[in-house]
Amino acid sequence: MLITKTIFLDYLICRKNCWLKVHRPEFIEAFALSELELQLLEQGDDVERAARMLFPAGVLVVKTGADAVRETQELMAKGATIFQAAFSSGGFFVRCDVISPAPEGAWDLFEIKGNNALKEGIDDRDHITDLTFQAIVAERAGVTLRNRTVILLNKTYVRSGALDVDRLLQQMECSPGVATKHPDTTRAMDEALVYLKQTDEPQDGCDCHxxxxxxxxxxxxxxxxxxxxxxxxxxxxxxxxxxxxxxxxxxxxxxxxxxxxxxxxxxxxxxxxxxxxxxxSIIDKVRIREALASYQWPLHFLDYETFAPAIPMFDGYGPYQPIPFQFSLHILTGPDAEPAHFEFLHDELSDPTGDVVRLLDEHIGADGSVIVWYAPFERGVNTEMAARCPNLATVLTRINGQIRDLRDIFVDQHYVHEGFKGSTSIKAVLPVLVPDLSYEHLDIKNGGIASARWSEMITTTDGAERSAISGALKDYCELDTFAMYAIWKELNAIALSQ
Ligand code: SF4
Structure with missing residues (x-):
């Protein structure tokens, strides 16, 4: 077994967990990545693709394993800049995002990260340790390195027209940090070799209890x-x-x-x-009544879905700024009325902000409260839209002033139920208060999946897939606001009961 960078970094976080991953293939399924994690990986790929534009003459090593090592050696002999250069030495194997030739036979090593800032001095995916591991394996394989650099996203970048990769990305030369980490990383690599080679399960335990x-x-x-x-x-x-x-x-x-x-x-x-x-259960009817009485009619139950790409897709956006691609709105005009439903789903590759705000302004007047679940999210999306489009700021500031957080009733401990298991998420509260409503039957069951599906929908050319995703997104977002309405209704009934 060769220890790759991923295995080594896993080992540093928890060696027992790493051993189980390597030696207990039956756990592989348990480690299957969620759709959200897959989306984050894809976003990492997007950043890598963008960063390669900094090296127009770069050549990608497409082979794998020992073949990739040979292909790398051939390209190095030609003095090429290489993407995904492969090195293997002493039981370790590494793919380097970029190596490029430097004077006097040396090479510059680049690691591309989809982050806005350098992660340093933390056990969870420290960028310098990552770079040090690569440098050690490459040097052991006979490569002389000059600079060791991390390429990161620049969080101050705001897209305007074509993507400007020189401004989107920042390069941080980290050779001094790598030199500092070198002895500890070398020691840890040697220990990992011994530990992970054990065929019997190590008995050094797991202390996450x-x-x-x-x-x-x-x-x-x-x-x-x-x-x-x-x-x-x-x-x-x-x-x-x-x-x-x-x-x-x-x-x-x-x-x-x-x-x-x-x-x-x-x-x-x-x-x-x-x-x-x-x-x-703990139910403080007086406090629940007070909280609900502070809402003004009409009630607007509102929920956004957003997609936050690493590489800004539209003008005015920076890295990871959320695109509000969908909202659902249930409006209740009085205690005995039926809620009216309005929705918006942007289905093309363009910035939806103008349409979102125009429709919200149409449906949410100056009177009434806007009911959300976890207000910092909706308020934050509104604030970002206002910053991006100052001409829409008046409407968005008004709506932010109307927002009330239904979740506060649970956070403030006015209602505590055994079934919540300590959570105040709508997914924990809904099955207890309104057992007939559930996310279980939906294709899309959470916001992370909704976000990933939207990015698929706007890029696919398959009409059937597009309409299936559109339907699933609408079902999911509608349930979010209908669930809020149903919880509000149930709370009213409880608060008014004797
Ligand atoms: S639960 Fe155990 S095996 Fe998993 S990370 Fe924690 S210590 Fe490691």
Missing amino acids: YKGRSRQCSTFPYSHPDVPAYSVHDIVRIGASKKKLADLIDRGIFNLEGIPEEFNLSRAQKNQVYVAKTGQ
């Missing part, structure tokens, strides 16, 4: 079969209270039901434990 759920990898249940699927690791913000979690684990307490009354927890944590222990 001391971390919150978001820090655990997908093999956690394999390493900790004694920890239930819903455990103390799922207590809200417990990952930020490392001492509390460690205290519970050291006492062998994995179930919420086992947490002693006197254990020090925040109000939200206490409430989550209380409802888990008793099965009794």
Whole structure:
């Protein structure tokens, strides 16, 4: 087995997890990337394609494995700038994004990243460690390096006309950082060789039972079969209270039901434990009534879907600025009215901002509240649209002033249910309050997938695929706002009940 850069970087994050990935192929399925992760990878490819424009004479190594190493050597002998140069040495294998010839037989090494800033000094995908690994393998394979550079996106770039790759990208020469990392990385590479060669599963354990759920990898249940699927690791913000979690684990307490009354927890944590222990919901009808009474008629339930490409697609956008390609709006004119539905889905390769704001202005008047779930998102999209199009700022500022966050009722602990499992996401709240409504039957079940599908829809030439994606996107976004309306209605009924 050759250790690639991906394997080595995985090893640095968690060597046990890395060993399982390498030696337990049955886990491969569990590691399957989500659509959102695939989209991020594709965006990395987009940045790499754009960065190659900085090297117009570059030649791509298309072969794989040992053939790629030979092809690289042939191209180096001709003095070519090479994309995806391959080197192998001492049990390691690496593909370098770009190498280009420098004076006196040396080479410059470039790593292309789809980030806006250099990641340095962090265990999760540190760019300098990544570059150091490549430099070590290339040097061990006999290459003399001059500069070691990371190419990044420039977050201040704003597209105007044709893509300007010289301004879109920034180059950071990192040779001093690589020199500093060299000894530790060399040592870690040697250790990885020994560790990953073991055929019997290493017994050095997995210590993520001391971390919150978001820090655990997908093999956690394999390493900790004694920890239930819903455990103390799922207590809200417990990952930020490392001492509390460690205290519970050291006492062998994995179930919420086992947490002693006197254990020090925040109000939200206490409430989550209380409802888990008793099965009794916490419902503060007075506070719910007050929150709902602060909404003004008519009510506009609004939700955006956005796509944030690494490479700006339209004028006025910078890297990763979200394109608001879709919205759904349910309008309720009074307590006994039926909600009216309006929607917008942009289906062409152009900036939808003008159409979005024109339609919102048409449907959302100066009276009434705009109800959203997690207001920072919708407010942020509006603020960015206003910054991009100052002529639309008046409407967007007005709408931002009308926004009320339905989720606040749950964040503020006016309603806590065992079934929420500590979450205030609409996907956690909906099945409890309105069990008849569900995302399960939909082709698109979350915003990340919606975003990936939209980018497919506007680029495909297949009419049937286009209309299937369009239908799925409309179904998903409509459910988001109808779900808000249904939750609002249920909360009203609960708040007004005796
Ligand atoms: S759960 Fe954590 S410690 Fe355990 S294998 Fe996964 S990443 Fe490593």
